[in-house]
Amino acid sequence: MQKENPRKKLEELIVPTNRALITDAVNKGYMLASKASKDFPFISGQEGTTDFLSRMKSLAIKFYMKQYCDKGILPFKYKVKPNETKNHDYLLIYNDEGSFHLTINQCKNMNKPAVPAGYRIQENKNFQSYFDFDFNEYKTSDFNDDNLYLELDHGYQSEQPMFIGLGIPKNDKSWYSVIDLAKETPVLRRNFITKPADIKEIDVDTFKEFIRNKG
Template identity: 30%
Template sequence: MSYVIQDHDAGQQLIKDLFGPRVRSLLNTAVGKGYELAIQTKENTNYLNYNKGRGNDILPHLKNYSVEFSIIKYIENGLLPYDFEIKYNSKRTARYFVLFDAHRKIELCVNQVNRKEKIGRPAYYRKQRIESFNSYFTFSENDNTKVITDKPIYFELNHGYQSITPDFVVLGIPSKQGKWLDKVEISREINHIPLNGGIKTTIEEVKDFNFEELQEYIEESERNG
């Protein structure tokens, strides 16, 4: 499998080809549900409400875990066609929530960032993936043909930030320069599923979120680093 990239616009087209409308809608919905779960967890945890400073400090961490938990539920319910892994650096001081397609041709790292223009913060894991990908994926207006060979393609799904609902959810290709090569702001797309007879403007949702399971996921994540 290879992809031919002809110009900058083709990077966005590649994203849309590999992550179709339904998948982009579901990813956006799952992130939004994660924020909802994080807010509900904060509001229903007494010691976080008694100390507003503590609650606000921990909310970004709750969002990370809740978004992960939400995406996992969408996967387990058969809505998102991915597997997932939690990866760590060698000192276990950083963790990475990563999605894979069935053939391990796509690798998608989920990050919380403070601006939609930003990619995930510098880290060894991300640097290795970006350098591996960018070594054979480059854009140049002087050369019309760029070939992506048969290697896992690295993407990021970034969301943020200090808000009740996500201010943005961006799916894109990061570069070695710390910027996007190209991106799609999926939170600005209309959530829809193309059907044979037309378009369905509402997206499937996972209804049976269990707060005890979420609490267990957060506690386990904290124990593992």
């Protein structure tokens, strides 16, 4: 990213109000997953409970992000796409201008982007390899600014997200730029008076139906 400041580019693509709303969606997802998990008594004390809760959080965030887009709270669109083996669907968020597309991922920390996965590799065109015939070697190009791949990575091993990283991944080991929305949002609210999104309380039965329909 030689032409412009990556942080500035990221802040322009997802403006402060929308960053605060994304944070609300993630936080609400965690709360809904926690509430819903208490309604599934069969998992109490069972092996794999932590893994079950982490999957519930992913589904609940997906649920809220779709709600925010459908209701026009976030000015974005989405697609639900199958991964390369067709055994998992992922949510791809994008805007009308086609200037970015974004996946949502669980991570242990925000030091680097999410671990490699087929669908993330497929979506990430920011960091491309090509063969330079003049030098007879493989090189890497900078990304195409017209449709940047972004990641929204959240820390899932707690009651509330430990971090909510919105970033431009360079590859699976480093970022061009990343913002921790969990730390930024309280400041945004003070500066921009951004209130939580006006969505009615979601009952667990509605979320269960969403899960039954596979999101």
